Amino acid sequence: MKKVLVIGSGGREHALAWKLIQSPQVEQVYVAPGNAGTQLEANVDNIDIASDDLQALLEFAQQYAIDLTLVGPEAPLVAGIVDAFKQADMLIFGPQQYNAQLEGSKAFAKHFMQSFKIPTAEFREFTEPQAALTYLRSRSLPIVIKADGLAAGKGVVIAHSADEAERAVLTMLSGDAHGDAGKKIVIEEFIQGQEVSFICVVDHNTVIPLASSQDHKARDDADKGPNTGGMGAYSPSPLVDQAMHEKIMTQVILPTVQGFIVSGHPYQGFLYAGIMITPEGVPKVLEFNCRLGDPETQPIMLRLQSDLAELCWDVARNQLTSRHLRWSEQSALGVVLASGGYPYNYGKGDTINGLDQACPAHAKVFHAGTVQAGEEVKTSGGRVLCVTALGDDVKQAQQRAYQEVRKISWNKMFYRNDIGYRAISD
Ligand code: AMP
Ligand code: GLY
Numbered sequence: 001m002k003k004v005l006v007i008g009s010g011g012r013e014h015a016l017a018w019k020l021i022q023s024p025q026v027e028q029v030y031v032a033p034g035n036a037g038t039q040l041e042a043n044v045d046n047i048d049i050a051s052d053d054l055q056a057l058l059e060f061a062q063q064y065a066i067d068l069t070l071v072g073p074e075a076p077l078v079a080g081i082v083d084a085f086k087q088a089d090m091l092i093f094g095p096q097q098y099n100a101q102l103e104g105s106k107a108f109a110k111h112f113m114q115s116f117k118i119p120t121a122e123f124r125e126f127t128e129p130q131a132a133l134t135y136l137r138s139r140s141l142p143i144v145i146k147a148d149g150l151a152a153g154k155g156v157v158i159a160h161s162a163d164e165a166e167r168a169v170l171t172m173l174s175g176d177a178h179g180d181a182g183k184k185i186v187i188e189e190f191i192q193g194q195e196v197s198f199i200c201v202v203d204h205n206t207v208i209p210l211a212s213s214q215d216h217k218a219r220d221d222a223d224k225g226p227n228t229g230g231m232g233a234y235s236p237s238p239l240v241d242q243a244m245h246e247k248i249m250t251q252v253i254l255p256t257v258q259g260f261i262v263s264g265h266p267y268q269g270f271l272y273a274g275i276m277i278t279p280e281g282v283p284k285v286l287e288f289n290c291r292l293g294d295p296e297t298q299p300i301m302l303r304l305q306s307d308l309a310e311l312c313w314d315v316a317r318n319q320l321t322s323r324h325l326r327w328s329e330q331s332a333l334g335v336v337l338a339s340g341g342y343p344y345n346y347g348k349g350d351t352i353n354g355l356d357q358a359c360p361a362h363a364k365v366f367h368a369g370t371v372q373a374g375e376e377v378k379t380s381g382g383r384v385l386c387v388t389a390l391g392d393d394v395k396q397a398q399q400r401a402y403q404e405v406r407k408i409s410w411n412k413m414f415y416r417n418d419i420g421y422r423a424i425s426d
Pocket of ligand 2 (some may be wrong): 215229292294295296
């Protein structure tokens with residue numbers, strides 16, 4: 001396995017490319033389309049192909065004799081990129097289109113969980129506004145309304161008033177909020193608790209959990225403000241002790257993997273369960289993703305000591321053995337630096353200062369929305385960088401990450417000041 005292609009352009013993909021090129025087996029990593037950070041890594045090259053241009057990606061992989069392709073984001077998975085590569089006999093890591101419905105359709109995921117008795121919030125599915133509004137009136141608040149299809153992380157409304165709930169239902173079902181993705185909705189019970197990201201690597205015979213992690217979805221300190229794709233993350237999560245780990249494996253992960261086997265579509269790839277742990281200690285699934293999390297991947301990759309390329313190579317050929325992955329005993333924490341205005345409208349094209357300052361070995365600045373413009377690196381997205389560090393505990397990792405954050409600036413840059421606070425007791 002000499003040449004690996006990574007599809008995507010975020011912080012997750014930078015972390016994957018950075019880790020893959022450390023493998024003695026890998027000579028060259030290509031990232032389509034990548035960002036300024038991936039291009040700056042030695043033996044990593046960006047390829048100017050969009051992550052949803054399946055045909056062009058396949059042609060590139062064939063022409064360059066790529067040995068293994070890894071897919072970062074959900075959209076190409078939901079669009080069937082794995083099926084297309086497999087049909088062409090190209091080795092690819094990730095779930096097929098059938099399995100990716102677990103993320104691509106909230107209604108599919110809810111029915112799947114119901115069929116296989118996986119704990120989740122009570123729900124109903126609707127396409128007609130009148131029926132949805134009648135149901136809403138019979139439920140208590142807060143209530144959760146979800147667009148069925150992919151909505152770039154913006155398809156979930158937690159409504160605290162009847163007005164807000166009705167508005168969400170009507171704007172989604174009319175197509176105004178998320179186009180076709182919202183023309184079917186799921187209305188579900190609100191679950192209290194703390195959220196963890198439980199990600200496994202799965203092939204047709206074996207499941208191996210990765211290190212646990214937690215992200216902060218809200219934009220502002222103290223987990224306030226609108227939801228984002230994630231403003232920071234850390235690993236491990238103190239909520240996932242041995243007992244909780246076993247509960248999640250036996251009640252959520254194994255029934256999911258088994259459910260796909262009995263459906264005739266065994267799962268392969270990363271399987272991410274977003275889980276709410278209730279105050280009574282019951283894990284309930286909020287969502288499934290068919291990929292790694294962003295920004296969870298950045299701290300997770302900093303802690304991974306095993307060879308990622310070998311792991312993915314084995315999974316893509318269904319030869320994963322239940323060997324344990326090796327993890328650093330240290331904790332890792334990543335702080336996302338974002339463009340002013342995110343998650344709504346934000347500016348682009350601002351010059352980022354401070355990236356040329358030396359970064360200590362315990363830290364790494366992963367790029368997301370960045371482009372190289374001559375000698376300068378400029379912003380090109382909402383989430384721009386994820387500054388990640390290792391430490392003896394979450395507290396030290398947090399101190400070290402923020403030390404590096406303070407070296408970086410651009411016009412209207414913002415970040416949260418409290419990433420990891422739930423895992424730090426004093
Ligand atoms: P989802 O895309 O389904 O994970 O939803 C995005 C975010 O909304 C989750 O990460 C949670 O923070 C929140 N959320 C989703 N469903 C629920 C629920 N049933 N109860 C409470 N919070 C939820
Ligand atoms: N950080 C949440 C996600 O990747 O979906």
